[in-house]
Each structure stands twice: as C-alpha cells, then as structure tokens.
Amino acid sequence: MTGKQKKQIFGAIQTALILIAMFIMLVPIIWIFLAAFKSHVDVYQLKLFFTPTLENFSVVFDDPYRLGEKLLNSTIVAFVTILFAIPIATLAAYSFSRFSMRGETLMLVTILATQFVPAVVIILPFFVMFRDIGLLDTRLGLILVNLAIVMPFAIWMIKGFIDGIPMDTEEAAMVDGSSRLQVIRNIVLPMAAPGLLTSAIFCFIIAWNEFLFALILTNKDAVTLPIGLGLFKxxxxxxWNLLSAAGIIIMAPMFVLALMIRKYFVQGMTMGAVR
Amino acid sequence: MAEIKLNNLTKRWGDFIGVDDQSLHIKDREFLVLLGPSGCGKTTTMRMIAGLEEPTAGEIWIGDRMVNDDLPKDRDVAMVFQNYGLYPHMTIFDNIAYPLKVRGTDKSEIRPRVEKAAEQVELTEFLHRKPKALSGGQRQRVALARAIVRTPKVFLMDEPLSNLDAKLRVTMRAELKHLSRALQITTVYVTHDQIEAMTLADRVAVMKNGIIQQLGTPDDIYNNPANLFVAGFIGSPAMNLINGSVTDGMFVTTGGTRLVPVKSPDREKAILGVRADDMHVHEAGQGDIDVTIYAFENTGESTLLTVQWGKQRVIARGDRHLRKDQDDVVGISLNQDHLYLFDPETEDRIEM
Structure with missing residues (x-):
C-alpha cells in the first residue's frame, strides 16, 4: 500500500467516524423536529414521509397549555437576569483584574466554588426561605436564583477578557486625562465588548435552560418553558407531537445565540492559555 | 513649561527597593534621560512622576505644585509608552484627539489641533485608519502625536524606541530630537540604550539598584565617569577595565607588566579604565606592550581587536583599513590623557 492510499483510507475512516458521531448526537433533535410537524397518530410510526402540519404549534399556545405565558416568563427571567448580571459582573471582574485586594484569590475561588455545590442540596433551603418571604412562584424569585447561578460564570469569563486588555492602554488613558470611571467607559468597555456580549449570551442560555430551581420554586404564575414541557401529558x-413543538420553541433561540457566540466562546475559554 | 523636583523619593515593595531615597532636579525645558539596566528603578521613577505609581516616601514637584496626591489626569503630563498604549477601537484621529476630548476641549478646536499634531509626525494620511492597520513605527508616531497634541507641562517617555527595528530606531531618534528641540518642553526619557541617552539628552542620570550613580551632560558621563558602573555602562564597546596595582607611580597589571605612569599614590589594588578608542594599535614591538589577537572584527567603519592580555581580554579599536588575523601579535599603546583609575573596593573613581 502506498502512503497516498493509506492517507485516503484513514481519511475515509475519519469521515465515517465523524458521520456516525454526528448521527448519534443529532438523532434526537431530528426526531423532535419531525415529530413537531406530525399529527398525534403519525408520531408513533417512524415514518419519514408524512403530511406536515403546523397545528401543534397553535395548540401549545391555546388553553389549557398556554405556552405563551411560559415563554413570556422565560424571556423576562432570562433578560432581567443578564440585565443585572453583566454590569455587576463587569465591575467585579474589573476589580479582580486590576486591583490587588486582601484575600483576592480566596474570593475568586469561593465565587467559583459556589458552582460546585449540587443544586439539589440547596434547593430545599431556598424553597423554605422563598416561602417565608413570599418569593415562591414569582419571577423575581427566579431572577434572584438565576443571578446566583450565572454570576460566577460571568465574573470569571469577563475577568478573562479584561485581563487581555493591556495595562498600558488604560494607563495611557489615565495620563491623557481620564478618571477611573472614564477609563472603564471609554476604553475598557468598548475593548471588552465582544467578551461582554459572549458572557451575556452564555448567561442567557444558562438562565433560559434552568430547570431544577424553576421546577421546585414555581407552580403556576412563574412557570418557565422547560417546566412547561411537563404539561404535555x-x-x-x-x-409527543406537542412536546416536540414546544421543544423547538425552546431550542430555536439557543441555536441562533450559539451560532452568534461560537467564535468568541472558544476564544473566551482559551484566552490567556497561550501568551 | 515646568521644572520637576524629586525630593528624597523612595519606592519599596515589601523588602524590595525600587528607588532608594533619590533627589533630582530637572530644569525647565530640559531633556533628561534616565539611563540604566533593567530593574534599576528608572521606569519606576518615571511612573511615580506620572502618578501611575505611588511613592513610599518623598515628594514630587511639578512646577510650583507638589503632585504626590494628584491623580495622573491632574498632573498635566503626557506620556509615551513602550508598547504605545494606543486605543485599538478608535481611529488614529480619535486616538490623537482623546486627550483633548476627555479634557473638554472645544469641539471646533479639536480638529485643527489633531491635524497639526498629525502633520508634525507625518501621519496626516492615516488619520481615518485604526492602529491595527499601521506599522510599528507609525504606531509610535501616533503615540507621539497624542502626547504633543496638548501642550503638557512635562513629557514622559518610557523606552519609546525599544520596540522598533534597528534602522527605524535611528530614524525615529533623530525625529524625536528634532521634535523636542522644536517643542521646548521639559522631558524625562527612560532608556537602557546608552546611544539614545548620549544623543538625545541635555543631561543623563545613570541609575543602578534604585540609586542615581551619576548625573551630568552626555560629555561628562562619557569623559568623566564617576565610578566603575558608569564607566562600564557607557560607551560601545564598553570601557576596558584592567586589574592591577599602583607601584612607584606606575600602573602594574596583575600579571606584573609595568604599563603606564599614573598620578596616584601607591595602592595595592586598582582598576585601570581605558576606552577602546584610546588604545592605539601598532605593529608588534612598536607599542608599549605586545599582545596576541583573540578575535579580529571588521565593523566597516573601524576594526575591533579583542586581545589576550595576561588572563584578561581587552578591546582596542583599530583603523578601518587595518587587517590582522586571529593569533597575530600586535603592539598596543595607551593614550595617557584618557586613563581612569578606580578603587575596586568602593568602585569609586580615583582622581589623578
């Protein structure tokens, strides 16, 4: 066998493996996609050819499912979460990046460590606490919980981006006549903008997909989309046809956002790794 | 327009001393160069003047105001950074205009001033570009333009030429000199390059370990080095330092060669300093001493002979037409008007 033939065979094996892996990963999504356009009867037959219908999408928004309310809840919770998370995380990240504080490393690690606590462990205290102060089944309650979940990610990610801004640039701005806040507004924010956008989208995805806390802490008014899926029994x-239609409504924005940040996301994860 | 006074300035980080109780008076319109190897405290000194570093002790005066507690923005200085410190998200125009904008200069005034600054550094055609689209030398010019667009009391320049390639560095050096003569603004310039220091400075402060070793004109520093460090640091190639002693008014090398008469009382240990240019090369037997060539280098404008002298090697500069080879023997004589004697213990210069 010549080297060229060897290369071709390896190439073919590679492609085949990638296709198999892709197939395994995509099958559920393809199945959901097809099911969403099938009638209830067709779902249970693995037919690839059927008469597509959009009826499922209108049914899920009608009584008794009223997915619209859940969609609104999810949207409000996720948006308000990043609306608060990103500015707060940016200021925290800037401080961590640029000032040396007593116990700085400890604080940073503690912030990250909150992520290592399994959600199930703290969900009961949350439930009791929220019941006592009347935050059960409210969007505000969910927003607070989501803030706690996304902040550590946001702080660490944004810190990575701010670390990448050369100190010289900021010092030049200070000597040129800017106050610290002007430096942040005129120099740091514009330079970190791609990073801030990435972090915002990342947090949005986490908040949007959050399931466990929403399951326990809401029951009627503040139910979000992922919990809403449980209604289709x-x-x-x-x-399955309604579930799939709802599933697509949940996934669609995620696909768009994932496409938007794909480039920056990898950059954000690897930033500072090579210098 | 202002003078700068540093009074007993100290900067410490824990046990590490960056700048050790130094006082320096920089005159109005003077071009002062802080020269020294890396870690000698020169950049720290400059950063304290800029307000980017807080002194541990001591006072900094700019003009008739003590600026210790002033923020960088209130000190009315302009600084050029080693890595330029440009704003990558702004156009060149906005980069240069930033100091004016942030200080609330009248809008109608900004454009003509930016254009004038850009013209002075020959950047006019690049004003709409972003820094990314410029070469290193052009970026350096943007940094310069941003500094001169205002008329600050003081210019601070932190190794502004060190990121440029050798050829560009020489061109930019001349441009800097021309510009500084034209602007007549007090300037502090930090460098580890002694040629930059010699060519640009009105006065040079040579620093080592946070202490100013010598302060003087380039002539002074070159011709009257105050100690071994300054003697060894200034000049290219570095001054030859020969170990020996003074006996009966003669300098005797450790190898026992009675070399030259020196006007100094006898001492057991001494170091004789002589520059390569003050070592004349002759044919063998015609100089004060015969030596073997360790390496012969032709630089084009002159020749450099590294010769083995007992256990030491010294460098002599020869005529550009001189042709010798390794292991040849040549005669060397010293120019007795330009010899320096140092005390190896204190490292101070011994007057003679």
Whole structure:
C-alpha cells in the first residue's frame, strides 16, 4: 500500500467516524423536529414521509397549555437576569483584574466554588426561605436564583477578557486625562465588548435552560418553558407531537445565540492559555 | 513649561527597593534621560512622576505644585509608552484627539489641533485608519502625536524606541530630537540604550539598584565617569577595565607588566579604565606592550581587536583599513590623557 492510499483510507475512516458521531448526537433533535410537524397518530410510526402540519404549534399556545405565558416568563427571567448580571459582573471582574485586594484569590475561588455545590442540596433551603418571604412562584424569585447561578460564570469569563486588555492602554488613558470611571467607559468597555456580549449570551442560555430551581420554586404564575414541557401529558400518554413543538420553541433561540457566540466562546475559554 | 523636583523619593515593595531615597532636579525645558539596566528603578521613577505609581516616601514637584496626591489626569503630563498604549477601537484621529476630548476641549478646536499634531509626525494620511492597520513605527508616531497634541507641562517617555527595528530606531531618534528641540518642553526619557541617552539628552542620570550613580551632560558621563558602573555602562564597546596595582607611580597589571605612569599614590589594588578608542594599535614591538589577537572584527567603519592580555581580554579599536588575523601579535599603546583609575573596593573613581 502506498502512503497516498493509506492517507485516503484513514481519511475515509475519519469521515465515517465523524458521520456516525454526528448521527448519534443529532438523532434526537431530528426526531423532535419531525415529530413537531406530525399529527398525534403519525408520531408513533417512524415514518419519514408524512403530511406536515403546523397545528401543534397553535395548540401549545391555546388553553389549557398556554405556552405563551411560559415563554413570556422565560424571556423576562432570562433578560432581567443578564440585565443585572453583566454590569455587576463587569465591575467585579474589573476589580479582580486590576486591583490587588486582601484575600483576592480566596474570593475568586469561593465565587467559583459556589458552582460546585449540587443544586439539589440547596434547593430545599431556598424553597423554605422563598416561602417565608413570599418569593415562591414569582419571577423575581427566579431572577434572584438565576443571578446566583450565572454570576460566577460571568465574573470569571469577563475577568478573562479584561485581563487581555493591556495595562498600558488604560494607563495611557489615565495620563491623557481620564478618571477611573472614564477609563472603564471609554476604553475598557468598548475593548471588552465582544467578551461582554459572549458572557451575556452564555448567561442567557444558562438562565433560559434552568430547570431544577424553576421546577421546585414555581407552580403556576412563574412557570418557565422547560417546566412547561411537563404539561404535555394526556389520557393517551405523552403528547409527543406537542412536546416536540414546544421543544423547538425552546431550542430555536439557543441555536441562533450559539451560532452568534461560537467564535468568541472558544476564544473566551482559551484566552490567556497561550501568551 | 515646568521644572520637576524629586525630593528624597523612595519606592519599596515589601523588602524590595525600587528607588532608594533619590533627589533630582530637572530644569525647565530640559531633556533628561534616565539611563540604566533593567530593574534599576528608572521606569519606576518615571511612573511615580506620572502618578501611575505611588511613592513610599518623598515628594514630587511639578512646577510650583507638589503632585504626590494628584491623580495622573491632574498632573498635566503626557506620556509615551513602550508598547504605545494606543486605543485599538478608535481611529488614529480619535486616538490623537482623546486627550483633548476627555479634557473638554472645544469641539471646533479639536480638529485643527489633531491635524497639526498629525502633520508634525507625518501621519496626516492615516488619520481615518485604526492602529491595527499601521506599522510599528507609525504606531509610535501616533503615540507621539497624542502626547504633543496638548501642550503638557512635562513629557514622559518610557523606552519609546525599544520596540522598533534597528534602522527605524535611528530614524525615529533623530525625529524625536528634532521634535523636542522644536517643542521646548521639559522631558524625562527612560532608556537602557546608552546611544539614545548620549544623543538625545541635555543631561543623563545613570541609575543602578534604585540609586542615581551619576548625573551630568552626555560629555561628562562619557569623559568623566564617576565610578566603575558608569564607566562600564557607557560607551560601545564598553570601557576596558584592567586589574592591577599602583607601584612607584606606575600602573602594574596583575600579571606584573609595568604599563603606564599614573598620578596616584601607591595602592595595592586598582582598576585601570581605558576606552577602546584610546588604545592605539601598532605593529608588534612598536607599542608599549605586545599582545596576541583573540578575535579580529571588521565593523566597516573601524576594526575591533579583542586581545589576550595576561588572563584578561581587552578591546582596542583599530583603523578601518587595518587587517590582522586571529593569533597575530600586535603592539598596543595607551593614550595617557584618557586613563581612569578606580578603587575596586568602593568602585569609586580615583582622581589623578
């Protein structure tokens, strides 16, 4: 066998492996995508050819499911979360990046460590606490919880981006006549903008997909989309066609956002690794 | 327009001493160069003047105001950074205009002033570009333009030429000199390059370990080095330092060669300093002493002979037409008007 042939065979094996892996990963998504446009009867037959219908999408928004309310809840919770998380995290990250504080490393590690606590462990205290102060089943309650979840990610990610801004640039701005706040506004924010956008989208995705806390802490008014999926149970069993339609509504914005940040996301993760 | 006074300035980080109780008076319109190896405290001194570093002790005066507690923005200085410190998200125009904008200069005044500054550093055609689209030398010019767009009391320049390639450095050096003569603003310039120091400075402060070793004109520093460090640091190639003693008014090398008469009382240990240019090369037997060539280098404008002298090697500069080879023997004589004697213990210069 010549070297060229060897290369071709390896190339073919590589492609085949990638296709198999892709197939395994994509099958559920393809299945959901197809099911969303099928009628209830068609779902249980693995037909690839069927008469597509948009009916599922209108049913899920009608009584008794009223997915619209859940969509609104999810949207408000996720947006308000990043609306607060990003500015606060930016200021925290700037301080961590630029000032040396007593116990700085400890603080940074502690912030990250909150992520290592399993959610199930702290969910009951949250439930009791929220019940006592009347935050159960409110969007505000969910926003607070989501803030606690996304802040550590946001701080660490944004810190990475701010670390990448050369100190010279900031010092030049200070000597040129800027106050510290002007430096942040005129120099740091514009330079870190791609990073801030990435972090915002990242946090949005986390908040949007958050399931466990929303499951325990809401029951009627503040139910979000992922919990809403549980509604699609009928006498005839799981209503897979409706579930799939709702699933697509949940996934669609994520696909768009993931595409937007793909480039920056990898950059953000590897930033500072090579210098 | 202002003078700068540093009074007993000290900077310490824990046990590490960056600048050790130094006082320095920089005159109005003077071009002062802080020269020294890396870690000698020159950049720290400059950063304290700029307000980017807080002194541990001592006073900094700019003009008739003590600025210790002033923020950088209130000190009315302009600084050029080693890595330029440009704002990558702004156009060259906005980069240069930034000091004016942030200080609330009248909008109608900004454009003509930016254009004038850009013209002085020959950047006019690049004003709409971003820094990314410029070469290193052009970026350096942007940094310069940003400094001169205002008329600050003081210019601070932190190794502004060190990121440029050798050829560009020489061109920019001349441009800097021209510009500083034209602007007549008090300037503090930090460098580890002694040629930059010699060519640009009105006065040079040579620093080592946080202490100013000598303060003087370039002539002074070159011709009257105060101690071994300054003697060894200034000049290219570095001054030859020969170990020996003074006996009966003669300098005797450790190898026992009675070399030259020196006007100094006898001492057991002494170091004789002589520059390569003050070592004349002759044919063998015609100089004060015969030596073997360790390496012969032709630089084009002159020749450099590294010769083995007992256990030491010294460098002599020869005529550009001189041709010798390794292991050849040549005669060397010393120019007795330009010899320096140092005390190896204190490292101070011994007057003679």
């Amino acid at each position: 009928g006498e005839e069993g799981d209503l």
